[in-house]
Amino acid sequence: MIEILINLLRVFAPLSFLTIGGGQSIIPAIHHQSVEVHQWITNAQFLDLFALSRLTPGPKSLLVTLVGWQTAGIIGALVASVAIFLPSAILVYYLAKLWARYEGKPLIKAVEQGLIPVAAGMILAATGTILRAAEGGAWAWGVAMLSTILLLRTRVSPFLLLGLGGLLFAVVQPAA
Incomplete structure (x- = not known):
């Protein structure tokens, strides 16, 4: 049991530093470590826990x-909670002081602008991880892409898209 607790600390404490701005960015790493490397949980359990966390x-x-x-x-x-929340909380505390001190300076603006595509890329990676773990195949990827396009180009409600996606899979999955 002690070995598992130490491994939880070793895995999640470093990931904590990547959660600043949101935990979405570390979903691929959580999946990789929890399911593939340490085999603490199965793919199905990961999806259940992911849904519950949302x-x-x-x-x-x-x-x-x-x-x-x-x-x-x-x-x-x-142990996992302390590992994921404490390191980033300490870092943010000190970064906030530094950020406030140099607010508006060209370097700070450049860092902020540079982090935007990094955050977007990490969120896309998280989406890919969830779609692969769900094993929905081409249907899941197609629905995800269509939903993304509709959300970007129209004012359609995300809740409507969630409902329609669920209905589609309820109809298609039994046939597959």
Whole structure:
């Protein structure tokens, strides 16, 4: 049990530094470490925990807490939570002071502009990880792409797209 707790710390503490601005960016790494490397959970369990973490209020890094809980119970949840939240909280505390001191300077503006495509790329990687883990095949990718296009080009409600996507899979999946 101690070895699992140490591994939870080793895996999630470094990932904590990538969660600044949101936990969405580390989903591929969480999946890779939890399912493929350490085999703490299965692909199906990952998808269930991912869905649960999205339904609950609070930070999206809550997925890590759920992985820790699934892996080592309440102690695992606590260790995983400390590992994912504490390092980034300390970093943000000191960065906020530094950021405020140099706010508006060209270097700060350049860093902010440079981080925009990085964040977008990490969110796209997270989307790809979830689509691969769900094993929905071409249907899932097609629905995701169509939904993205519709969201970018129209004012359609995301909830409507979620409902239609769910209905489509309810119809198509039994036939597959």
